Amino acid sequence: MNTVWKENALQVIQDIFRNQFFDDSLAITEHTTPADIEEWDSLAHVNLLASIENAFNIRFTADDMANIDSIAVLLATMVERGAC
Amino acid sequence: MAEPTHMLMMAKEHCKAGEHARALEVLRSLASRHDPLPMQAQYARLALTIAQGLEGLPVLRVAFLAGSTLDHLVGALRFWLLLEGFRLEPYLAPFDTWRQEAADPSSGLYSFRPDLVWFFLTARDLKLEALWGDQPQQWQEAAAGRAAEVATLARQVLATLPATVLVNNAEASATRVLGNFEGSVSWSAASLQRRYNLELAQALPAGASVFDLEHLASCFGLERWEDHRLWCHSKHPFSLEAHAPVAFAGAKLIAAAKGKARKCLVLDLDNTLWGGVVGDDGVDGIRVGPDAGAAGEAYAAFQAFAKSLSLRGIALAVCSKNDPDLAREPFRSRQGMALTLDDFAVFRANWDNKADNLRQIARELNLGLEALVFVDDNPAERALVRAELPQVAVPELSADPADYMRVLAEGAWFETLTFVEEDRSRSRAYRDNAARNACLAQSSDLDGYLRSLEMRACWGDADQARLSRLAQLVNKTNQFHLTTTRYSEPELTALSLADDAWVGWFSLSDRFGDHGVIAAVVLRFRGQAALVDTWTMSCRVFSRGMEDFIFLKIWEVAKGRGCTRLEGAFRPTPKNGVVATLYDRLGGSSVQQDCGQESRWHFDLVAPPPDLTHYIADANGSGN
Structure with missing residues (x-):
């Protein structure tokens, strides 16, 4: 994974998370998982993925949506779906 | 106008500062149901905070019965209902239990005591599959049978709860086994879906209305509406993008059911x-x-x-x-x-x-x-x-x-859940009223004017033919409505059949035209006392003496029942100030007056009725 791309992507993802959870101090790293963010429930999950699809112009599969359980997996899946 | 992202930020700032009303006004000028998904998600999120922070908003308890995941829909509806002035209190029946919840009187649905019950069904829930050339009787039965099943459940809800019922009809499908041929035969899945929708509209009892999901899906575009991926992943009924238009339409319809449609x-x-x-x-x-x-x-x-x-x-x-x-x-x-x-x-x-x-x-x-x-x-x-x-x-x-x-x-400003004879002639009635106003302007004295109208009133016990109109008056009228009680049509029907209540109608005509049924009254009898539970009158006939006519008839009815006391109440709302002093003017004695709250009035039926002068002839042929 291209480091520059990853850094930029993390920035965009962080903005999306901050908007979703109304928390401007939220810091997103590769290691963040739903366990770290209380409000990251199944409803928020779908919203987050939809926003990421919009921002990167990609489309996750049904399986992707179920399998993404951390930012690391999210980034890898995004690459797989052509975001990079 | 400011940038959408900037306005959204302003709304959030207002929210954080606890200025929820200002946040709502920013959102009102910003939000459209066509806005992109990330915005919609934030509207829903903000609505949660604003609804909790705004005090005095009327609460709407809505129970959802569905075979799909409605969490996103509820979030979107909370936002759009907030713009209509309501705070949503939702109840989501467990996934795919809509039949059991509606059929079982001890279910969560009934203990929730909703104002509105929404059978949020989609074509998936109905399983109307092609019958491969089977006999006409079978495909008719398939569609009508499914509609009858849903209607029976709706009827059960209405018989048990004082609630309005909405029932989704079935949306079309973008993917068709038989392709274009589905439209050519009556036994295809597409034809059964269409037939089901017609059958459903016919089968639903009074008090239950179709929520036209088919129309919404068509307007949105079926190819964008369907999201099989989201169905497979989390059982969402349709694409996320379709949620805002559906919630918007739902909020407009619900607001109309609560008397907020434009006129x-x-x-x-x-x-x-x-x-x-x-x-x-x-x-x-x-x-x-x-x-x-x-x-x-x-x-x-x-x-x-x-x-x-x-x-x-x-x-x-x-x-x-x-x-x-x-x-x-x-x-x-x-x-x-x-x-x-x-x-x-x-x-x-x-x-x-x-x-x-x-x-x-x-x-x-x-x-x-x-x-x-x-x-x-x-x-x-x-x-x-x-x-x-x-x-x-x-x-x-x-x-x-x-x-x-x-x-x-x-804009969906003119939504309605009913259509009665009075609607058809309403425009003429408004015009006739303008003619009356012109006549009043020429007339030198009010009495002369009222006399010149040659008014005639009819009245009587509520009957089947008039109950829809009476329910409409009770639910849509905001101004001349002393208690703002709301009753669904089935509830009014039950009251009209009860021994300890009287539901009455009044109609008025004059030389300029016929107003049709313009007032509804519900009396309840408790021993020697008759209580004016509900008294509502159309704003079209204000200041004509009709309220005096009605009051004298209420007096007559109560006396005819052997009552010795008549009791009335006035519950103030922002809109019913026009009747604040009505009971006082009619000669009632005030028995209780909370500041800004309900006031209660008594009339002694043993004494002669008040001496009220009006110029309305009783066209029933009794009295006056």
């Missing part, structure tokens, strides 16, 4: 009903009708749409900066016009400012400003009215008259 369409003239300026271009120079090019066609089509609205009971009015005579001339002599002067209840063409004219129009029609929709091509006039009269709905027209009709329809 009058106010139209500008120049460049709104025709192209050009009649004062400059002359009657022959304005553009309207098929002979005036594409724009002429567009203006004529918009006029025809306004005319159809008036035929279904929406009052039309003109509010135009114009010479009063010249403004009327196209309606008299110009070819290609769909509207005539007779279609308007009020016609105000002058040089006064439009906010004042709109106030005057509302006054003449006995309507609140929140009953008006104002259509004007001029952005400056729209901005003025929005600033001066925020209660008036002002659609943002595009520069192309060909869009006017769509923009007006998209």
